[in-house]
Amino acid sequence: MAELICDTSALIALHQVGLLHILPALSPTVVMPAAVAQELATGRSEGHDAPDVAGLNWLSIRTPAARPALPDAKLLGVGEYSTCRRVFARRF
Numbered sequence: 001m002a003e004l005i006c007d008t009s010a011l012i013a014l015h016q017v018g019l020l021h022i023l024p025a026l027s028p029t030v031v032m033p034a035a036v037a038q039e040l041a042t043g044r045s046e047g048h049d050a051p052d053v054a055g056l057n058w059l060s061i062r063t064p065a066a067r068p069a070l071p072d073a074k075l076l077g078v079g080e081y082s083t084c085r086r087v088f089a090r091r092f
Contacts, residue, residue: 003029006059008039008079015051024058033082034063 004027011032014020023030032053043050053059063082 003027003031005083006030006032006036007083008036008043008077011036011040011053012043012048012050016049020051020056029060030058031060031062033079034061035082036079037061039077039079 004023006023011020014023037053040050040053044052053061
């Protein structure tokens, strides 16, 4: 089964509707870039309803190893850019 790579928006949306727990049922490997973890932590510190992913033992936080060129990358947030880097690089 393929790994599941999550970005900030997906994690926040699932958290807010109480469905964050479905991610490990979709794939045995659930990954998010470190930049996404930072965005979530920043959101929480600013009072937003964002998940605290530190205690989720089924979620791996990783930094993409490669930095491929992405078209229109300036339009992406840090978390989205890191997620795309992970998808295009297919390795950490």
